[in-house]
Structures are given as structure tokens and as C-alpha cells.
Amino acid sequence: MINANFDKLGKNYLFSEVARRVAAYKAENPGADVISLGIGDVTQPLAAPVVAAMTEASAGMGRAETFRGYSPDNGYPFLRAAIGGYYRGRGIDIGDDEIVVSDGAKSDCANILDIFERGITALIPDPVYPVYLDTNVMAGNSVRLVAGTDENGFTPHPPKERADIVYICSPNNPTGAVFSRALLSEWVGWANENGAVILFDAAYEAFVSDPSLPRSIFEIDGARTCAIELCSLSKTAGFTGVRCGYTVIPRELERDGASLLKLWQRRQATKFNGVGYVVQRAAEAVFSPEGLAATRAVIDIYRGNARVLASALDALALSYTGGKDSPYLWLKTPGGMPSWDFFDRLLHEANLVGTPGAGFGTAGEGRFRLTAFGSPERTLEAADRLKNFRL
Amino acid sequence: MINANFDKLGKNYLFSEVARRVAAYKAENPGADVISLGIGDVTQPLAAPVVAAMTEASAGMGRAETFRGYSPDNGYPFLRAAIGGYYRGRGIDIGDDEIVVSDGAKSDCANILDIFERGITALIPDPVYPVYLDTNVMAGNSVRLVAGTDENGFTPHPPKERADIVYICSPNNPTGAVFSRALLSEWVGWANENGAVILFDAAYEAFVSDPSLPRSIFEIDGARTCAIELCSLSKTAGFTGVRCGYTVIPRELERDGASLLKLWQRRQATKFNGVGYVVQRAAEAVFSPEGLAATRAVIDIYRGNARVLASALDALALSYTGGKDSPYLWLKTPGGMPSWDFFDRLLHEANLVGTPGAGFGTAGEGRFRLTAFGSPERTLEAADRLKNFRL
Numbered sequence: 001m002i003n004a005n006f007d008k009l010g011k012n013y014l015f016s017e018v019a020r021r022v023a024a025y026k027a028e029n030p031g032a033d034v035i036s037l038g039i040g041d042v043t044q045p046l047a048a049p050v051v052a053a054m055t056e057a058s059a060g061m062g063r064a065e066t067f068r069g070y071s072p073d074n075g076y077p078f079l080r081a082a083i084g085g086y087y088r089g090r091g092i093d094i095g096d097d098e099i100v101v102s103d104g105a106k107s108d109c110a111n112i113l114d115i116f117e118r119g120i121t122a123l124i125p126d127p128v129y130p131v132y133l134d135t136n137v138m139a140g141n142s143v144r145l146v147a148g149t150d151e152n153g154f155t156p157h158p159p160k161e162r163a164d165i166v167y168i169c170s171p172n173n174p175t176g177a178v179f180s181r182a183l184l185s186e187w188v189g190w191a192n193e194n195g196a197v198i199l200f201d202a203a204y205e206a207f208v209s210d211p212s213l214p215r216s217i218f219e220i221d222g223a224r225t226c227a228i229e230l231c232s233l234s235k236t237a238g239f240t241g242v243r244c245g246y247t248v249i250p251r252e253l254e255r256d257g258a259s260l261l262k263l264w265q266r267r268q269a270t271k272f273n274g275v276g277y278v279v280q281r282a283a284e285a286v287f288s289p290e291g292l293a294a295t296r297a298v299i300d301i302y303r304g305n306a307r308v309l310a311s312a313l314d315a316l317a318l319s320y321t322g323g324k325d326s327p328y329l330w331l332k333t334p335g336g337m338p339s340w341d342f343f344d345r346l347l348h349e350a351n352l353v354g355t356p357g358a359g360f361g362t363a364g365e366g367r368f369r370l371t372a373f374g375s376p377e378r379t380l381e382a383a384d385r386l387k388n389f390r391l
Numbered sequence: 392m393i394n395a396n397f398d399k400l401g402k403n404y405l406f407s408e409v410a411r412r413v414a415a416y417k418a419e420n421p422g423a424d425v426i427s428l429g430i431g432d433v434t435q436p437l438a439a440p441v442v443a444a445m446t447e448a449s450a451g452m453g454r455a456e457t458f459r460g461y462s463p464d465n466g467y468p469f470l471r472a473a474i475g476g477y478y479r480g481r482g483i484d485i486g487d488d489e490i491v492v493s494d495g496a497k498s499d500c501a502n503i504l505d506i507f508e509r510g511i512t513a514l515i516p517d518p519v520y521p522v523y524l525d526t527n528v529m530a531g532n533s534v535r536l537v538a539g540t541d542e543n544g545f546t547p548h549p550p551k552e553r554a555d556i557v558y559i560c561s562p563n564n565p566t567g568a569v570f571s572r573a574l575l576s577e578w579v580g581w582a583n584e585n586g587a588v589i590l591f592d593a594a595y596e597a598f599v600s601d602p603s604l605p606r607s608i609f610e611i612d613g614a615r616t617c618a619i620e621l622c623s624l625s626k627t628a629g630f631t632g633v634r635c636g637y638t639v640i641p642r643e644l645e646r647d648g649a650s651l652l653k654l655w656q657r658r659q660a661t662k663f664n665g666v667g668y669v670v671q672r673a674a675e676a677v678f679s680p681e682g683l684a685a686t687r688a689v690i691d692i693y694r695g696n697a698r699v700l701a702s703a704l705d706a707l708a709l710s711y712t713g714g715k716d717s718p719y720l721w722l723k724t725p726g727g728m729p730s731w732d733f734f735d736r737l738l739h740e741a742n743l744v745g746t747p748g749a750g751f752g753t754a755g756e757g758r759f760r761l762t763a764f765g766s767p768e769r770t771l772e773a774a775d776r777l778k779n780f781r782l
Contacts, residue, residue, distance in 0.1 A: 001555045001586075002647045003508050006654055009661075041460035051453030054669065058449045061632070062442030069432035069631040103494055103634075103664070110662035114529065117394050118509065134661045138505065164392045195392075234664075240460040241452070241668040243494075256393045263397055270400075270525045271501035273494070273625075276670060277632040278445065 005140050014130070014359035018343070025347055035382045036353040037309070037370040040173070042238045044301060044375075046282075047294030050237060053285035057278040071274030074265060075101025075246070079280045082287035083246055092218045094248055098261060100268055101275055101283075104245040105203050105232035109167075110135040111271070112199065112228065112247070115263040120164035125156060127174055127360035127367070129201070132167040147363040148175060154321050154330065155179045158190035166191065168217070169201035171208060174360045174369040175330040176322010178213050184220045191226035197255065198227040206236040206299055208325045224250035228260065235327065237286040237295040244275055244283040302327050305379040306372035312383040316391060327372040330357070334391040336366045343368070350385040396531050405521070405750035409734070416738055426773045427744040428700070428761040431564070433629045435692060435766075437673075438685030441628060444676035448669040462665030465656060466492025466637070470671045473678035474637055483609045485639055489652060491659055492666050492674075495636040496594050496623035500558075501526040503590065503619065503638070505662070506654040511555035516547060518565055518751035518758070520592070523558045538754040539566060545712050545721065546570045549581035557582065559608070560592035562599060565751045565760040566721040567713010569604050575611045582617035588646065589618040597627040597690050599716045615641035619651065626718065628677040628686040635666055635674040693718050696770040697763035703777040718763040721748070725782040727757045734759070741776040 018038055026032060046054070060066030074080065080096040087094040102108050113135055122136045126145040136143050144163060148154035154175035158166075168187060170179040179187075191198050200217035208215045217227040229248040233239035249261040275283075285291045310323035313331055320331035333342040339356035346352045346368075357367030372379065409429055417423060437445070451457030465471065471487040478485040493499050504526055513527045517536040527534050535554060539545035545566035549557075559578060561570040570578075582589050591608035599606045608618040620639040624630035640652040666674075676682045701714035704722055711722035724733040730747035737743045737759075748758030763770065 001507055001511050002649050002651075002654060003506055004647075006506070006649070006657060009657070043455075043458075043460070045455050045458040046452045048453060051450060054449040054452065055446055058445040058669070058673075059442060061437045061445065062439060064434075064436050067434075067436040067629075067632070069434070069629075071632060106664040107662065115394055115397070116392055120392050131661060138658070138661065238458075238460075240664075241458070241462060243664065243667045243670075256395075258393050258397070260393075263393060266397060266400070267529075270522060270529065271498065273497040273631075273634065276634045276667070278449070278669065279634075279667060282449075 003138065005138050008137050009134055014355070018353065018355065021344070021347065022353055032351050034347070034351045034353060035374070035378050035385070037374060037379075037382055038353045038355045039373060040371060041240050042235065042373050044238055044298045046238050046242070047286075047291060047298060049288060049290040049294055050282050050285045054278055054282035057281035061278065068277040071277060071280065073269045073274065075099070075275065076277070076280050079284050082284045086287050087216065087218070087248075090215070092216055094218060095251070098248055098250055100247050100249070100264060101280065102245050102247060102268070102272070103243040103275055104234060105201060105230045106131055108230045108245060108247045109199060109201060111267065112230070112264065113139050113141070114267050114271070115260060116165065123159070123163035123166040123196075125167065125169070125172075126362060127154075127357060127364035128167070129169055129173045130360070133361075145361070145363075148177070149363065153177055155183055157183065158187050162194035163196050165197045165199055167199050167201065169203070170214075171204040171322070171326035172328070173204065174328055174355070174357070174364070176320075176326035176328035177330070178208060178210075178325050181212070181214050181220065184214055184217060185222075188217070188220045188222045188226060192222055195255065196226065197253070197260070198223070200227050200229045202229050202231040204235055204326060205231065206296075207303065207327055209303070210325050213325055218248070218250075224252050226253065228253070233283055233286055236299075237291075238298060239283070242279055242282060244279050301376060302372045305374060305376060308379050308383045309370055309372060309386070312386040315387045316389065323372075329370040329372070331368050331370065333366050333368055339365060339368055346389070350389045352382055352385055394529065396529050399528050400525055405746070409744065409746065412735070412738065413744055423742050425738070425742045425744060426765070426769050426776070428765060428770075428773055429744045429746045430764060431762060432631050433626065433764050435629055435689045437629050437633070438677075438682060438689060440679060440681040440685055441673050441676045445669055445673035448672035452669065459668040462668060462671065464660045464665065466490070466666065467668070467671050470675050473675045477678050478607065478609070478639075481606070483607055485609060486642070489639055489641055491638050491640070491655060492671065493636050493638060493659070493663070494634040494666055495625060496592060496621045497522055499621045499636060499638045500590060500592060502658065502662070503621070503655065504530050504532070505658050506651060507556065514550070514554035514557035514587075516558060516560070516563075517753055518545075518748060518755035519558070520560055520564045521751070524752070536752070536754075539568070540754065544568055546574055548574065549578050553585035554587050556588045556590055558590050558592065560594070561605075562595040562713070562717035563719070564595065565719055565746070565748070565755070567711075567717035567719035568721070569599060569601075569716050572603065572605050572611065575605055575608065576613075579608070579611045579613045579617055583613055586646065587617065588644070588651070589614070591618050591620045593620050593622040595626055595717060596622065597687075598694065598718055600694070601716050604716055609639070609641075615643050617644065619644070624674055624677055627690070628682075629689060630674070633670055633673060635670050692767060693763045696765060696767060699770050699774045700761055700763060700777070703774040706778045707780070707782060714763075720761040720763070722759050722761065724757050724759055730756060730759055737780070741780045743773055743776055
């Protein structure tokens with residue numbers, strides 16, 4: 001009677017194995033000053049306008065006049081308007097009614113599978129954010145991997161075969177690679193020809209500074225008939241511990257004669273009870289002029305960290321993707337060293353912690369991920385250690 | 392490629408049809424003072440200790456020293472300890488490690504189906520909280536209804552046949568009926584004999600004042616090998632607009648050789664990213680001595696409303712379940728009048744809004760739900776109108 005697909009899940013030991021090795025090293029070397037460049041979590045506090053909105057809304061929940069109960073199913077109109085305005089301000093014509101507010105992109109990219117039948121074919125890039133793979137395995141779907149390589153710069157082209165859904169994360173986790181406009185157009189063309197649906201994970205869009213690079217799939221002609229965009233305030237505004245995201249589904253996106261927007265709204269109305277009022281007010285503040293300025297200042301700190309780490313890799317003459325327009329750096333281990341071996345050497349010889357590429361899929365072997373989410377001081381120190389690291 | 396089970400869902404028009412009829416009446420009668428006893432949402436503001444905790448945690452998110460990112464997968468230890476203490480304080484031996492924090496009982500009672508295979512048989516009481524039915528329809532499960540009747544007081548006995556899962560909501564939504572200890576023991580015996588899993592929805596447990604009535608399935612011997620408890624702070628502490636709940640799965644609960652606790656933890660770690668820090672601090676405050684006292688004072692307000700409505704029904708000599716140990720009153724319409732007809736008469740002749748029983752399932756026809764979640768003043772006024780209502 002239980003879901004036997006759970007047995008097919010990998011052991012998901014990546015971050016726990018990292019933690020285990022770090023703890024063992026620290027136990028043997030109590031004086032060691034270990035710096036982590038491994039976590040995907042943010043470290044900078046929330047921006048002041050966001051905190052002000054959240055604090056005010058919290059206090060208001062204690063007064064009858066300003067208390068709020070259940071949220072409207074798809075999010076408060078004030079927040080949907082703020083998110084819609086964020087798109088329209090970039091020249092992307094998204095209606096507020098095409099936006100569904102949620103507790104984060106991870107939930108959405110997992111739960112969106114509910115609107116599709118079981119056994120569909122999912123095309124998943126390798127290396128990959130594990131949620132895409134694991135949720136499809138749990139659902140009993142048929143998974144086809146498309147490998148990131150040096151040749152395609154970890155931004156693969158569409159295959160010849162069809163699939164029902166495809167995940168594109170750009171800027172990518174873990175590779176930091178950003179899909180170009182031309183390449184996304186290829187994918188949109190492929191999806192429209194094949195009746196596939198692109199699940200576009202835009203969680204890291206705010207890190208893109210190069211204006212020639214797309215930040216939303218809806219910048220691409222034809223996307224409105226084949227794409228769903230999932231986004232989050234986690235990395236945009238440091239909301240990993242606040243929990244708010246949103247999914248955009250164009251009105252005209254249909255499959256088997258059904259509106260995917262209406263299916264998703266029905267799924268959410270049935271299986272979810274909305275995002276807290278205080279959180280929605282905090283999220284609204286992110287999109288105010290002051291909020292955007294303040295959160296961009298925080299992102300600039302992480303961008304600075306990425307530059308610092310990138311120059312350390314340059315000094316070592318290690319090749320990598322990311323580090324620009326992305327908080328991740330995805331490097332090639334020296335001499336193709338297995339990624340767990342490189343992890344151990346970096347930990348033992350430089351007291352630095354990163355994430356072995358093998359943990360993100362087969363195509364990740366011989367690669368290593370560093371993140372720019374640390375503090376500037378520690379990242380500078382980490383870069384110095386990297387530069388002095390004897391390959 | 393889409394999930395065709397969505398086509399089998401009912402139109403879910405209950406509350407929208409209620410809203411439509413109320414709006415039409417108000418448009419024709421602009422001066423009418425309509426009182427709603429129909430909503431399931433709370434109206435009293437959050438208790439002061441909860442607001443204080445939430446406001447302090449919100450402010451702390453703006454400082455580097457107190458900022459928090461991702462929550463631990465199953466919730467912060469401080470909150471799991473507070474919830475565990477809430478059980479242990481009532482003599483129920485639940486370990487903190489058996490508690491998984493979530494954004495609410497609705498999400499949990501929908502998402503828990505992920506750990507079971509598709510096509511299982513779900514036993515669902517009728518009338519019913521629509522989420523049980525709709526989520527099983529979406530999953531393509533086989534649904535068997537067990538009818539609440541006058542004879543069983545809307546607390547049905549187990550059937551002869553087996554099922555894989557059964558939903559028990561006590562105190563019940565919509566009937567207000569509370570399952571006795573003896574009856575829950577029957578269900579636990581049935582579940583253990585048949586290898587079934589009881590999904591016990593304890594969302595309204597805080598309304599029980601009669602000490603002979605169980606508030607948790609884990610007060611019943613044998614429940615640890617057959618039951619999962621889903622609970623929420625929505626009605627306990629007015630968290631409908633805050634979003635926090637929890638699920639309790641005993642360590643020893645296994646099916647097909649697998650631990651359901653481990654399956655649920657894996658499901659949540661893969662498809663959910665935890666509850667916001669500010670919300671978890673607010674929830675922790677609910678379980679402090681001051682928080683419990685303050686939230687109980689709010690529940691006493693709603694209990695008072697329920698008594699007021701119950702005496703109005705007594706005065707009318709209408710029979711009903713609930714109204715004691717529950718925020719809901721489930722009345723028999725006069726002369727078995729169809730529930731939508733009764734709705735219209737109450738709206739037009741007394742300017743009162745309730746919820747037609749037919750909206751909760753076939754067994755709800757000829758019944759009507761009133762809720763005690765309004766303000767005391769308006770509830771008193773509503774009771775006066777009820778007493779003067781010419782049946």
C-alpha cells in the first residue's frame with residue numbers, strides 16, 4: 001500500500017556526507033578555522049524595508065481591525081500586483097491573474113507534477129538540482145537525462161526525441177551557467193513542436209546583470225504556449241527562512257484541451273491554504289522601489305563574493321562556469337580528480353568546504369561547486385587560501 | 392499528458408455559490424444587515440504573547456546575528472519540543488522526533504497521500520471536509536463513503552470491509568460531533584486488524600472541554616501502530632492567516648515493512664522547504680504558559696458563541712450535533728427542508744448566512760452548518776434573529 005517509488009530514490013546523502021566529513025575533520029583538528037563555500041543558503045539579513053513591512057504586519061495581527069485570516073487562494077491582490085509589476089517593469093507582459101503565490105519554488109516545482117498524469121516523460125538536465133529528479137522518481141515518471149558537458153557549456157540543446165516536460169534552471173544550480181536567448185528560443189521551438197511543457201526555474205534570475213541574457217522564459221517569443229515559470233524570493237531577497245515564491249502560467253497554455261493555469265489553481269486551492277499575511281506583506285515590500293534597491297544591494301554583495309572566488313580560480317588556471325550572473329561557480333577539478341577526492345584535499349589542506357559535483361548527478365563527476373553566499377570577509381579569506389592551494 | 396482525475400472533481404461551488412447568493416441578495420437589498428455564520432475562518436486577533444514573539448522574530452531577521460535561513464527539515468527543535476511538551480503535558484507520550492512541522496493541516500492531509508501508492512482504498516466519512524475527498528479523487532484512489540446519520544450521531548462505526556486509509560476528524564467539520572473514546576477504540580482495533588492507517592484530523596481538539604472526550608488519537612491504546620495525527624494552529628490559536636501545523640507519526644507505525652515517519656520525512660525534505668522562522672517562533676509562543684492561557688481565552692470566546700447559538704436552536708426545538716466541544720453546529724432543517732431552500736429562507740427572512748449541508752456530501756442533505764467563529768456581539772444578534780425566525 002505504500003508508494004514503492006520511494007525505494008528508487010537515491011540515498012540523498014550529499015549534504016549529510018559533506019557534514020559528516022567536516023565534523024570528523026573538526027573533531028581531529030579542533031583548532032582548524034574551516035570556511036564553508038558549500039551551502040546554498042543566504043547569510044545576509046533581510047533588507048530594512050522588508051523587515052519594516054514584516055514587523056508592522058506582525059503587530060497588526062494582534063489588533064482586530066488589522067487581523068487577517070485565510071489568504072485568497074492565489075495570493076493577496078496587492079502581492080500579485082507587485083509581482084506582475086516586477087515583470088511588466090522589465091517589459092514582460094504578465095497579468096496578475098497568471099500569478100499564483102506559494103511558499104517557495106521548491107514546493108511549486110515538486111507539486112506542479114500533480115497536474116500531469118503519472119508515467120509522463122520528464123527531460124532533466126544533468127547535473128541537476130536534486131528536486132527535479134527525486135520528485136519525478138517519486139511520481140513514477142520516466143526520466144531522461146540530458147548531459148551538461150564542456151562542449152555545451154552546461155547549457156544543453158534540445159534533443160531529437162520528444163518529452164512531456166523539461167526542466168530548465170537558468171542561471172543554473174549547480175553549474176552557474178546561464179542559457180542564452182538563442183538557446184532558450186531553440187527550447188521554446190522544440191517544446192511548441194512537441195507539445196512539451198518547459199518548467200523554467202528562475203530562482204536565480206536576480207543575479208543576471210548582463211542585459212543580453214534572459215531572466216525570464218517569457219522574454220522568449222512563443223513561450224506563452226509552452227512554458228511555466230517558477231520563481232522564489234529565497235535568493236532574490238534572502239527569503240530562505242521566510243518562504244515565499246510564485247509560479248506564472250500563461251492563460252493560453254493548454255494541454256489535452258485543459259488550461260494548465262486552471263489546473264494549477266485547482267491543485268493549490270485543494271491541497272494548499274495559501275501563504276501567511278505577514279509573509280505576503282514582506283514579499284510585497286521586496287518589489288517596492290526601496291525594497292528593490294535594498295535587495296539589489298544585498299545581491300551586489302554576493303556578486304562581489306562571486307568575483308572574488310572567480311579571480312582565485314583564474315589565478316589557479318582552473319576552468320569553470322558561472323561566477324558571473326550567478327551565485328555559483330562550477331569548476332573542473334585539477335587533472336579530472338574525482339570530486340570527493342578534491343573535496344577531501346580542499347578540506348584537509350586549505351580548510352575549505354565546497355560541494356562535490358558527483359552529488360548533482362553523473363555529469364557532475366570531476367566538477368566542484370562553490371557558492372558566493374558567504375560573508376565578504378570570509379569569502380576573501382577563502383579566496384586567499386584557494387590562491388595558495390597547491391594543486 | 393494531464394491528470395485526467397481533475398475532471399472527476401466536483402465543481403466545488405459550495406462557498407462560491409453561497410457568496411453569489413449573498414451578493415445577489417445584498418444588491419437587491421442594499422440596506423440589509425447580513426450576518427455570516429457561514430465562514431470557517433477565525434475573527435479574533437492573535438494573542439499578545441504570539442504577536443510579541445512574531446514581531447521580535449521579524450525584527451531579528453534584519454540583523455546578521457539573529458537572521459535565519461532555511462529551517463531544519465522537520466521544524467526547529469524549539470518548536471518540536473514545544474509541541475511534544477503540549478502532548479506530554481496531557482499525558483500522551485509523543486517524542487519530539489515523531490513530530491513534523493508544516494504550513495498547516497490542509498497541506499499535510501493532502502500531501503500525506505504521496506507516501507501511499509495510487510489506487511488504494513480510502514474510507515471517508517460523509518458529510519466531509521472536502522479536502523479528504525478531492526485529494527483522493529485527484530490521486531485516482533478508490534473512495535468508499537461511510538455515512539453519518541441520526542442513528543450514529545454523525546460518528547460512524549467501522550465497516551465490515553477493510554480499507555487502506557480512513558479519515559477521522561474529531562471534533563468533526565462540518566457536524567461538530569466528537570468521537571467517544573470507546574468509538575475511537577473500535578476504529579483503532581479495526582485498523583490494526585486490517586492493516587489500515589487512520590488519518591486523524593485533530594484541527595479542532597482545543598475546543599473539547601469535556602475531559603471524558605479524547606483530543607488526540609494517541610490517547611487510545613493501540614493507536615501507535617495504526618494512526619497518524621494531523622493538527623493545525625489555525626483554530627487552536629487563530630493561525631489561519633499565519634500558516635503552521637504539524638503531523639505526528641509514531642516510530643513504530645510501519646506498512647509494507649517501511650516506516651511511515653521516514654517516508655513522510657523524506658517526502659517533506661524533497662517537496663517542501665519548511666516553515667518560516669518567524670512563524671515557528673510565533674507557534675512556539677502558543678505553547679508557552681502565557682500563550683496557552685491567552686489562546687484558551689480566545690477559544691472561550693468562540694465557545695461562548697457556540698453556546699449562544701445552541702440555545703437559539705434549543706429555543707426553536709431544532710435538533711443538532713456539535714455546539715459543545717466544537718465550533719460547529721450541525722442542525723436538522725425544519726421538516727427535512729432541502730438545505731439550499733433553508734439557506735435562502737434564512738438569508739431572505741432573517742438576513743443570516745450559514746452553509747447548506749448538501750455542500751458537504753450526500754449525507755449532508757437536510758442539514759445546515761453554523762459556525763461560532765464570529766464576534767460575540769454579532770453572534771448574539773444572530774441568535775436573537777434565529778429565535779424569532781418563523782420556521
